[in-house]
Amino acid sequence: MSRRRVKWLAVFRTPVGASSAVLLALMFALAVFGPILWGEAASEFDTGAIQQGPSAEHLLGTDQLGRDIFHRVLVATRLSLELALLSTAIGLVIGTILGTAPTVLPRRLGRTVTAAVNIAVAIPGLLLALFFAVIFGVGTSGAVLAIALAGAPSFARLTQTLAASVAGRDFVSAARVAGVGRVRLLTRHILPNIGEPLVVSGTIGAGNALLAFAGLSFLGIGVQAPDYDWGRLLSEGLDRIYINPGAALAPGIAVVIAGLAFNLFGETVAAVVGVRTPSRKTGPRPAPVTRDAAAVDSGPGEPILAVENLRVAFPGRSGWTTPVRGVGFTVHPGESVGVVGESGSGKSLTALALSRLIETPGVVSADRLEFAGTPLLTTSERELRTLLGTSMAMVFQDPMTSFNPTMRVGRQLAEVSRHHQGLPRRAAFARAVDRLRAVRVPGAERRARQYPHEFSGGMRQRAMIGMGLMGDPRLVIADEPTTALDVTVQRQVLRLLAEVRAAKRAAILLISHDITVVAQTCDRILVMYAGRIVEDLPTGDLFTAPRHPYTRALLAAVPDMETDRDRELAVIPGRPPEPDRMPVGCAFAPRCPVADDRCREEDPVLGRIANAHRVACWHPADAEPPRVTALVSAEHDRAATVNPAGGGA
Template sequence: MRCATPSRLGCFAGSPIRGDVAVEPVLRIEDLRVEVRLRDSVVRAVDGVSIHLRANEMLGIVGESGCGKTMTALSVMRMLPPRGRIAGGSIRLAGKELTALTDAEMRHVRGNDVGMIFQDPFTSLNPTMSIGRQIARAARLHRGLSRAEAAERATDLLELVGLPHARQRFDDYPHQCSGGIRQRVMIAMALSREPKVLIADEPTTALDVSIQHQILDLIDDLRQRLGMAVLLVSHDLGVVAGRADRVAVMYAGKVAESGDTDALFAAPRHPYTEALFEALPERAAATRTPLYTIPGMPPGLARPLVGCRFAPRCRYAEERCTVEEPPLAVALDGRRHACFHPVGDPPQPLARPAAGAPQVPTVADDAAAAVPLLSVLGLVKDYPLASGAMLRRREGTVSAVADVTFDVHRGETFGLVGESGCGKTTIGRLIVGLEKPTRGSIELDGEELTTLKGAAYRRARRDIQLMFQDSSTSMDPRMRIAATLREPLAVQRVGNLRERRHRIEELLGKVGLPAAALHRYPHEFSGGQRQLLSFARALTLMPKLVVTDEPVSAMDMSVQAHILNLMRDLQHDLGLTYLFISHDLAVVRYLSDRIGVMYLGKIVEVGPAEEVYRNPAHPYTKGLVDSAPVADPVIERQKLRSGIKGELPSAIDPPSGCRFRTRCEFAQDVCAEVEPPARPFGPGGHVAACHFPLARPAGVTASPAT
């Protein structure tokens, strides 16, 4: 027995790390079945799942929403929904059967042997307690430490998870912390009891790529240092690619395939796993071919299912698949898959063609495309920072957007990418008129929008529509879909009742939803369907420009692929122009013709999508590329420890000169004194603002980078 890296946090007694011979896995789940009782049915959320996890090993569980991966993780914690129960099977933790423990005994296990990082740290933390006190409280409850000892341990944990200035931030409250800091606090709380197993349920879903990369690096580093076993739950194949030792792919409550990460990613055996890979934007970005979309929807689990659960959506399915359930076969290399026709086995049935229209250019080839549809010039947005409940004294400003200039051409997709807090969403709100700029110009089709008022303002705003990030909160829950889609037409006095009904029915058909959806409420739809409805609402007035704010963030690969394909198809059919806002560089690269990279209120690089992605000139752009997860274990392992370091500075007091200099490895004195001008770096209008760029500027004989 040996200990992980010594520290004041102690050692995991009885937990062998890699290189030791483990008698048995630290966590073994056998034939787990979980039921959730509804009013008139029973949902079999997990149906016969068997997985194991050794000390110091990371197991990734992936699959679409509703496949049972989170329910499997919650079963280990015995934290199922109120009407949920473990209906059968075994969960053994270090030889202890968890399903047989009383609630009191399970509270002791949950507090000391198993820790969990929840998906949303903001709702998981107590808003009335400082972050230090919350960690210290857990240490006092489960370790019996004094108040002073618990505070010291909490500080040690905050330092362990890489929180800057841990002692100074001990008394900060959750709302005073960024998303990345809150997630670090959640990890510290989970580690406060030195667990044998750490469960991470979608720990980076709501984070931008740079913070996501840091959090995943942190979890992986702590696993190696402390000898923990980690169960990583995610719908993102790129997140698990370079970090998980093994992967289990779940579908409809069952494990469809499992095995070593390298082997599974190199040659998936189950058609469902293959389809998930084909839906990844990064694999089609260079060719711009349509993404594969899995037809249909996952089956409901409230009724008995016959045959292979994936058969109705499988392109290789035969009659046998519909009547007989395939067993989970074990191959010679230890991989398991439940399929009668595994991918790569001859003879292979012909695959049906991937969904989507043939590749077509998105930018018009006529002279009109040379004239910008949207021109943003010198755009500035400052928010006053005030204090005092009564007098509201102004104490400064938040520099959200600082002198931003760019054009969007007719028929193209302009991608705006950057970390959370960089100002990209503020730009979208300024363009659609939800915010007023401090100064600057916004022109649409040659008409200045910032000075319009009254009827002229309403008429111009018809031509710009917004597709919100959170479709569930952007629609009135008390209005049926028919009223939601009809509302913009009524406000703008477009058509009569018959014409309006015909318009919204036609739009529903275009986004792939039945006319019956008009009579339902938003909560009756899935997240992907609500986003399709949000897209339909944005198209009701036939706008010239659609601003999309993170339209596919946190969505499954299959749903994301369907929406991206639909956006491209309708762009071609209706002549749409998109301003596509996202922190996901792979999605932006796939959909966009040109990309603008934002950092702390400024655009630091602009150019053709492939040129910016493959040959970034600005160090920040290169950091975003390195931070973005890729579903390739070899590439991901090469990228480990790379990416952007540190936190985004405050927009209240941004750094002088180059705003990125505080996080840039190439920064020198001139970067603090002089703001770098934008310089050309290649064809297609590729420009970047950097004193020490990664590429040689056009017309310069020697690169200034060091």
């Protein structure tokens, strides 16, 4: 059974969802079969039974032409539902367009649209409906347009609020940085994430539209004879309400029941709406600007991850921008590799490229990009889905934005096993509880039924690691896993990664801004700057023989217990270059104290200067390492007791 079908079946698992679904099903069945079964009886004139009261032959009596009122109420279901749904759909589409216009249009024009929507929302909907009904004229078509346009401002205001809240999320900002266009940003990232409240609002709008149509038809400016809906029947029965109450109450009760069914069903169906749209294959794109390939360190045995000349490029107005330029490295089973560098150095983009998470229009290319012996760029997505879903785990920087806030944690973990391993629902949930228990989440079974906001920051990060363990990970990519956590929780998370490494012999690729955190955890460190690896060295050499000026500057910027508090903290002067304004020669030359003319004219290639030590610099530094060495070395020694995985591969 497909995941989507399972989600739709979840609507019927609650009493409210089941009862409202039954009501809607009965109404739609009545709308389809009512005119067929009772259409003739509802239109049949009986001059001998004009305006009779309820009887065995006529349950609700007859009207002024002798027609059966009960049959007419049943037959009117079709037109009432059709008009309500049509006007709601039109209003929702118009409102969504108006609400998302500020995201796509230029700022000034977007503000104009927002101001117009705010003015329209301030006007009562009934007045708007009457206003538009006068403009479009009396009749069914005019009433549909009037109610649709009257409801559009509320949909637009809701869409604006939701779109603004989602537009500020990290993943949308990342998409903007990645070069995603405005229209694709809207359709791919914003609309799918605001679907739930829009659907709830749409179902409520359908109930409101039923009432609005009843009101317009009651006033005589809606549905016209010989057609009839519940509102017109209510108007006809109101004249004799004291003689035959059923003639007026029956269509009114029908409107109330229909509105209630739509509202209740909307609350449950919202859980299955707003799913991510499937990615679509695109045609070939122009080749991005490339750099010199970085040599790959083969190392002992076959690597679990081999990267050579990896490039990530995005199109821009002036051509292709390449924020990741010729990255190359290997990771072997059981090895822990750290990636450090300032913000914008390409660390996270590299991780996303390895995980096949770079979205269109980004382009990933490489001379070699293999995981577990499988080429990631030439293998089809269907074949890679199981491999990456079970053998590669991704621990994101902020688990609060990585977990779906509307789904329970256990259910999100269980999705991995259901999707990639084909486990039934109960077995997948049991495995999720077991994985939460494995990452030391107390009360795992109870916690699995909680939502992400009920977890603390450290507990969410453990749950994220547990999600990675739902499969059989051979590589764990941890992108800033200790950000915004206190030092005690940081140590617990790092200890947990080390235990996963020891138990599974899984390789770890740890990305961090904190060079001391990486030094405590990893066997080898990759220092990235401006989209390239400028130094690749064992952790021991980091403290005794850092060769690149950038590596030494990063170490010097780390304060220790002996740092003079009366002096300003050490910083690296200047700022990294923009990806689309990369200088000729070494990218670090404008900030480097030892740069010369050759550095400004020629870009150094990452080359080996010692065993397992590579550096991209024309003047590898041989000076004494920074004073922070003693402190970091001591922390590294203490971390050896935390890291049961021991040395490298």
